[in-house]
Amino acid sequence: MSVFDNLVGQEHVVEIIQKAVASARNGEETQEMTHAWVFTGPPGSGRSSAAVAFAQALVCPHDGCGTCNQCKSAANGAHPDVEIIRTEGLSIKIDEVRELLARVAWAPSMGGWRVVVMEDADRLTESAANALLKAIEEPGNRTVWLLCAPTLHDVLPTIRSRCRHLQLVTPSAIAVAQVLQNRDGISPQMADFAARVSQGHIGRARYLATNESVRNTRS
Numbered sequence: 061m062s063v064f065d066n067l068v069g070q071e072h073v074v075e076i077i078q079k080a081v082a083s084a085r086n087g088e089e090t091q092e093m094t095h096a097w098v099f100t101g102p103p104g105s106g107r108s109s110a111a112v113a114f115a116q117a118l119v120c121p122h123d124g125c126g127t128c129n130q131c132k133s134a135a136n137g138a139h140p141d142v143e144i145i146r147t148e149g150l151s152i153k154i155d156e157v158r159e160l161l162a163r164v165a166w167a168p169s170m171g172g173w174r175v176v177v178m179e180d181a182d183r184l185t186e187s188a189a190n191a192l193l194k195a196i197e198e199p200g201n202r203t204v205w206l207l208c209a210p211t212l213h214d215v216l217p218t219i220r221s222r223c224r225h226l227q228l229v230t231p232s233a234i235a236v237a238q239v240l241q242n243r244d245g246i247s248p249q250m251a252d253f254a255a256r257v258s259q260g261h262i263g264r265a266r267y268l269a270t271n272e273s274v275r276n277t278r279s
Contacts (some may be wrong), residue, residue, distance in 0.1 A: 063113040063124035063131055067106050068239050068262050069231025073099075076226060077110070081117045081124065084173060094224050095199040098181070098215055099208045101228030104261025108179045110228060111206040115142050115175040118204065134175075141168045145178045152180065154187040161195050164203060174203045181207035182214035189216040196222050230260040240269055 064074045076092075083092035097114070099107040116134045117124030119141055125131060133139040143164060145152070160176070168174040184192065196205055196219060205223070209215050212225060233255040239262065240251035246269045254269035 061126045063116040063120070063126045063135075065126070065243075066239075066262075067110055067113060067228075069235040069260075070106060070110060070228050073110055073226050073228055077114050077117065078123070081114070084118060095203060096196045096205040096219075096223040097207065098212065098220055098223040098225050099206065099228065100210060100212050100214075100225065102210065102230050104258070104263060105228035105230055106262065107208045107228050108177070110226065111177045111179070111208050112144065114206055115144070115177050115204075118173045118175055119170070141170055141172065141174045143174075143176045145176065145180075147180050147183060150183065152178075152184045152188050154185060154191050157184070157188040157191045161191065165200060167201055168203075172202070174200065175206065176204070177206045177208070179208045181219075182209040184216070186216075189219060193219050193222075231262065233260060236260055236262050236265050240265060244270065246270070 064077070067074055080093040083090045097111075099111050101107040112135060113124060116126070116131045119134050119139060120128055120130045122128065130139065134142040137144050143160065145160065147156075164174055164176055166174075193216065199205070207215065207219070207223065212220055215223075233252070236255035236258070237248070237251040240246040240254060241248055244266060246254070250269050251265075254265040258265035258268060
């Protein structure tokens with residue numbers, strides 16, 4: 061098992077992240093491991109999942125085993141060195157960013173890296189983005205920023221120019237169907253149907269395949 065198992069059809073991204081994690085073991089920034097990243101991709105591609113998996117792997121003693129306490133606590137927001145910023149509002153305001161910067165100003169409490177995952181970096185207001193820019197320009201010791209947005213153009217140019225960019229793609233229906241069969245025990249016929257109808261969106265495909273009332277509504 062691995063934290064990267066759910067990144068369907070993103071082998072190129074997983075390879076880059078795994079190289080970065082391996083390089084990060086010495087606790088220093090290298091050519092493979094930089095302090096700021098932007099994950100982009102269409103809905104359902106798993107950009108936020110990729111960022112969270114990266115965070116898990118950085119704090120995991122086994123490079124992202126998916127089963128240890130470090131991996132589990134990082135995923136559910138309980139790890140002291142991992143911040144996952146999710147918003148239900150229309151924007152992320154400067155006060156929220158300032159509070160975040162105050163929380164992550166300290167060195168990692170458990171060694172290794174302090175990781176900040178911002179799932180909706182495209183919702184930063186201009187003032188909030190400028191505040192974040194300063195933190196990215198002057199990163200804290202062993203602090204990594206993982207920003208997520210639909211496209212690179214949704215991120216302030218001065219921020220994206222300082223980040224390494226990872227582009228996720230919509231997984232193929234075949235890949236999604238295979239995952240539904242192998243991990244969720246869905247029949248081949250149902251997995252194929254759900255994958256095609258969801259157009260490669262793994263979350264929607266799983267929901268459709270496991271929810272009979274939704275399938276009846278669509279039919």
